Amino acid sequence: xxxxxxxxxxxxxxxxxxxxxxxxxxxxxxxxxxxxxxxxxxxxxxxxxxxxxxxxxxxxxxxxxxxxxxxxxxxxxxxxxxxxxxx
Numbered sequence: 001x002x003x004x005x006x007x008x009x010x011x012x013x014x015x016x017x018x019x020x021x022x023x024x025x026x027x028x029x030x031x032x033x034x035x036x037x038x039x040x041x042x043x044x045x046x047x048x049x050x051x052x053x054x055x056x057x058x059x060x061x062x063x064x065x066x067x068x069x070x071x072x073x074x075x076x077x078x079x080x081x082x083x084x085x086x087x
Contacts, residue, residue, distance in 0.1 A: 004046040
């Protein structure tokens with residue numbers, strides 16, 4: 001991924017393994033590609049090497065929250081569709 005100074009940054013294998021374990025419901029390599037595209041499109045918001053791990057964990061945390069909200073909403077809709085108590 002591109003850094004603020006224009007250099008490329010690659011995560012350590014241990015970090016990738018840790019993220020894949022902690023966020024097993026997320027396709028980490030795909031999200032990393034999305035992060036890289038976002039950094040390319042937003043040069044003023046690029047990170048330093050020191051801040052990259054925080055950026056990644058924040059991104060993955062937001063994906064997790066969005067997934068949970070969608071799952072909850074889908075469950076509520078399914079419950080509503082199966083509720084025949086009004087009949």
